[in-house]
Amino acid sequence: MAEGPACAPEVETSFQKFAVHGDTKATGKEMSGKNFAKICKDCQIVDGKNVTTTDVDIVFSKVKAKSARVITFEQFNRALTELAPKRFKGKSKPEALQQLYGLIAGKEPANMGVTKAAKAAAVDRLTDATKYTGTHKERFDDSGKGKGKAGREDIPDTSGYVTAYKGSGTYDDKVKEA
Secondary structure (H helix, E strand, C coil): CCCCCCCCCHHHHHHHHHHHCCCCCCCCCCCEHHHHHHHHHHCCCCCCCCCCCHHHHHHHHCCCCCCCCCCCCCCCHHHHHHHHHHHHCCCCHHHHHHHHHHHHCCCCCCCCCCCCCCHHHHHHHCCCCCCHHHHCCEECCCCCCHHHHHCCCCHHHCCCCCCCCCCCCCCCHHHHHC
């Protein structure tokens, strides 16, 4: 449905990749407003001057069906046709649209701002077993690996007798005698 120059197959591939991004139930045939905003941000369609996130939301609302919350690839192309002249001012509509396709073709969702494990010096210092003292030191071997249950001295006595009972283990003998 793209006016003027034909849309490259890579654009449809990118559409599908962004359509399923972050949604386990998505099929790749329809895109949500959130993912449409993401494709516009990741592919630099939103530049903050000519095209803003508000423009993207307005165009999304304009091309989608009244009660729908998603757009198809055809509606996606219509949205790009509306955004192209805004993004590339002074260019003809087909030329601007072609440049917009150039921005999208072959792109994948970027995982910007993904939380990484913090590598703080304090954490390293607190988890370094070589610096442990006292009873804690005995719970680790020379390499710093924990000894597990063997590293603890207070292993519970599950024999059923009171601690330090001299006649432990003699119950069966006494039962036989009686």
